[in-house]
Amino acid sequence: MIMxxxxxxxxxxxxxxxxxxxxxxxAVPLLAAEKVTVFAAASxxxxxxxxxxxxxxxxxxxxxxxxxSSSTLAKQIESGAPANVFLSADVKWMDYLADKxxxxxxxxxxxxxxxxxxxxxxxSTLGKVExxxxxxxxxLLADGKLAMGDPDHVPAGRYGKMALEALGVWSGIEARVxxxxxxxxxxxxVERGEAPVGVVYATDAAITDQVKVIGMFPEDSHPPIxxxxxxxxxxxxxxxxxxxxxxKTSEARTIFLKYGFSVH
Numbered sequence: 001m002i003m004x005x006x007x008x009x010x011x012x013x014x015x016x017x018x019x020x021x022x023x024x025x026x027a028v029p030l031l032a033a034e035k036v037t038v039f040a041a042a043s044x045x046x047x048x049x050x051x052x053x054x055x056x057x058x059x060x061x062x063x064x065x066x067x068x069s070s071s072t073l074a075k076q077i078e079s080g081a082p083a084n085v086f087l088s089a090d091v092k093w094m095d096y097l098a099d100k101x102x103x104x105x106x107x108x109x110x111x112x113x114x115x116x117x118x119x120x121x122x123x124s125t126l127g128k129v130e131x132x133x134x135x136x137x138x139x140l141l142a143d144g145k146l147a148m149g150d151p152d153h154v155p156a157g158r159y160g161k162m163a164l165e166a167l168g169v170w171s172g173i174e175a176r177v178x179x180x181x182x183x184x185x186x187x188x189x190v191e192r193g194e195a196p197v198g199v200v201y202a203t204d205a206a207i208t209d210q211v212k213v214i215g216m217f218p219e220d221s222h223p224p225i226x227x228x229x230x231x232x233x234x235x236x237x238x239x240x241x242x243x244x245x246x247x248k249t250s251e252a253r254t255i256f257l258k259y260g261f262s263v264h
Contacts, residue, residue, distance in 0.1 A: 035062040036243045037082055039073040041089035041227065042182040043114065043156065043201045047259040048087070051252050060246065061239035069182040070094075071153040077102055077232060084240035087111065087229040089183075090155035094228040103230040107244060112227035113262035115202040116159055118215035121193045129215035137169045140197050141176055147189035147198035150179035155225075156186070160199035163221040187211065201225070203260040227261075 036055075040048050045067045052063030066073065066083070070093040077083050077097060086103060088094045097103045120126045126140060137146070149157030157179065164170040180186035183200050190198035191210040198211070205213050229247065231240055246252055253263050 034239055035064065036084050036237070036239045038063070038065045038085040038087065038243070039077060039081070039083040039232075040065055040067055040085075040087035041070045041073070041155065042067045042184045043089055043204055044087060044112075044227070044261075045184065046207050047203075047256050047261065050255050051247070054251060054255070055243060055246050060242055063243070067184075069149065069154045071155075072182070082235070083232050084235045084237060085229065085243060086232055087227060088155070089114075089225075089227055090158065091226055091228055092155070092158075094230065097232075098230075102233050104233050104236055105230070107236070107241075108228055108230035109248075110226050110264045111229045111247060112256060113264065114225040114227070114260075115219070116156070116163055116199060116217040116222065116225070117202045117205050117213045118217070119187075119190050119198045119200055119205050119211040120196060120214050121190055122210050122212050124196065124212070124214075126197070126214050131167065131215040131217050131221075134168050137164070137197070138172050138176075141173065142196060144196040145176050145178040145189075145194075146173055147178045147180060147186040147195035148200070149183045149186050150181065151177075152179075154180070154182055156183035156199070156201055156204075159222045159225055160217075162223065163217045164199075166221045206260045226264075 038048065048065060052065060055061065056063045070088040070090060073086065074093040074096050077086060078100060086097065098105060118129060118131060129135065148160045151157040151161035161170060178189055178195055180189060183204055186198050187200050187204045189195040191208060205211055231244060256263050
């Protein structure tokens with residue numbers, strides 16, 4: 001009788017361990033599903049960080065983000081980086097992933113707009129500049145460099161180059177461009193006084209008191225600046241869908257507007 005009771009006890013312990021292990025195995029993916037990872041253009045850093053905090057504070061899910069140039073992020077997603085949401089600073093890199101079937105096209109939407117501006121250090125003696133065809137950008141640079149995102153990879157740099165080409169001044173300053181890895185790096189060059197002038201988004205200039213806007217590029221000097229967003233194919237979790245919807249709420253809109261974006 002005692003041996004039988006011992007065998008039953010051992011069986012109960014084994015069963016409990018198995019049930020516990022099964023519960024843990026089930027719990028892990030559930031916990032993972034509560035986290036959303038967003039890959040977003042560097043220019044959205046401040047706004048999206050605030051929105052992500054609000055999302056998390058409302059107990060809607062854990063938010064984590066990676067901010068860089070849209071090209072860098074698109075390439076990382078192509079290489080299998082674990083992103084749920086991609087927010088690009090231009091259509092080109094969203095199309096790049098769409099062509100490779102790496103986003104869910106049904107979830108894609110145009111979210112934001114922006115403007116291009118010319119900036120100088122806050123203590124610069126440079127005053128307001130009328131940005132018009134053939135304006136003397138070389139004179140503004142003196143013996144310095146023009147800070148901007150690398151036009152070959154960074155959307156802000158690409159828009160800046162197109163604007164300067166349309167205005168007829170690109171060829172005269174092309175060799176004097178300091179090509180930054182993203183728009184925030186270009187901003188930093190001007191903030192530190194390492195470049196006398198820079199081309200960035202209006203939203204980037206608005207987040208710091210270390211630079212001043214000396215000119216705004218005409219909107220017709222470059223294509224409209226559009227920020228599309230979409231879920232990454234194969235990573236469309238419930239919390240990722242919730243975050244995408246949250247980006248369209250009045251709360252998120254208020255934050256985007258606060259940082260100077262236009263909202264579609």
